[in-house]
Amino acid sequence: MSVADIVAAEGWPGFRARETETLISVTQPGAVIATGGGIILAPVNREFMRQNGVVVYLNAPVPVLARRLEAFPEADQRPTLTGKPISEEVADVLAQRDALYRETAHYIVDASAAPERVVTLILDALHLATAS
Ligand SMILES: Nc1ncnc2c1ncn2[C@@H]1O[C@H](COP(=O)(O)OP(=O)(O)O)[C@@H](O)[C@H]1O
Ligand SMILES: O=C(O)C1=C[C@@H](OP(=O)(O)O)[C@@H](O)[C@H](O)C1
Numbered sequence: 001m002s003v004a005d006i007v008a009a010e011g012w013p014g015f016r017a018r019e020t021e022t023l024i025s026v027t028q029p030g031a032v033i034a035t036g037g038g039i040i041l042a043p044v045n046r047e048f049m050r051q052n053g054v055v056v057y058l059n060a061p062v063p064v065l066a067r068r069l070e071a072f073p074e075a076d077q078r079p080t081l082t083g084k085p086i087s088e089e090v091a092d093v094l095a096q097r098d099a100l101y102r103e104t105a106h107y108i109v110d111a112s113a114a115p116e117r118v119v120t121l122i123l124d125a126l127h128l129a130t131a132s
Pocket of ligand 2: 079
């Protein structure tokens with residue numbers, strides 16, 4: 001079942017409730033959880049992630065994010081949040097969420113780099129987290 005199917009059947013509140021349940025059920029020591037971008041909207045999710053994990057915010061500028069999403073929209077997994085064109089949607093949504101990403105993250109990584117570089121930056125952050 002895709003995200004679009006869940007939203008069509010249950011609305012965004014239904015999806016968000018399942019998202020919280022899933023976050024809690026998949027969390028275990030050593031697991032890497034690539035959450036959806038909306039995970040930080042619920043205070044309970046933010047609190048849970050900070051308490052139980054090392055949270056990394058993959059930060060990139062709006063034009064970079066918009067270009068990547070336009071190349072592979074995957075509309076079934078990322079149904080529109082606002083009904084606006086992608087670059088406008090990304091700008092609006094990021095403006096609303098950036099402070100929440102920052103307050104939830106233990107580390108902020110520059111995700112505008114190539115994937116291999118982003119992986120190195122994440123590993124550096126995780127090594128820092130286990131060293132301290
Ligand atoms: N560092 C990167 N460099 C180039 N393209 C990337 C990078 N990170 C992600 N992408 C591309 O951006 C799109 C969205 O990335 P994805 O990891 O699926 O993000 P999310 O899980 O937040 O939806 C995908 O098409 C992916 O290949
Ligand atoms: O930002 C959001 O609100 C969402 C992002 C999606 O995940 P990705 O960030 O993996 O695309 C997915 O959870 C859902 O479509 C909602």
